Amino acid sequence: SYELTQPPSVSVSPGQTASITCSGHKLGDKFACWYQQKPGQSPVLVIFQDKKRPSGIPERFSGSNSGNTATLTISGTQDMDEADYYCQAWDSSAAVFGGGTKLTVL
């Protein structure tokens, strides 16, 4: 079965750029999306179709996808961005999630 791999944790200082990767076989041939989840809350879509932002998502969130790796980039990271982030792609009509990355803003 298809697998997506994310680093368990990423740390960033406020105002700096955070990058979270998501790796999967030929992931660049699929659309990747990203969800943000804060404790006790439902996930929120922050990037879809590799690099598009839903309405209401700040411009500091951006995405890319090429080869075997999709990347979520948060520029000028703020305290409020501290959360778990999950990548997701479709394989054989099934949604596959990465294991999640805990972003800590130090």
Add this chain to the structure above:
Amino acid sequence: QVQLVQSGAEVKEPGASVKVSCKASGYSFIGLYMHWVRQAPGQGLEWLGWDSPKSGGTHYIQKFEGRVTMTRDTSISTAYMDLRRLTSDDTAVYYCATGGSSWSEAFDIWGQGTTVTVSS
């Protein structure tokens, strides 16, 4: 804007079944694909499958084949997820989510989650 409101928390014994509901408002429910995702305590997201707006159309992850059924009642804009033969491993928050009229869209609308606890 679609809103999804789920049923309340459930506590079940091992071997029992649970049925979680998800009521949609603010958009035509008829054309929406409805997905179900769960999250065990302290764990990541796990997709269970989708229910198609086309009558009888469903797709479940192989792990849950034979144990899960996803249905809908369009007259009351409500989707259901029925999970049978529960074990402690099924203890999780269950979410309904939708991306719209295609099964392969990203999930831009989520329900608030339903906690299912399986314990004797």
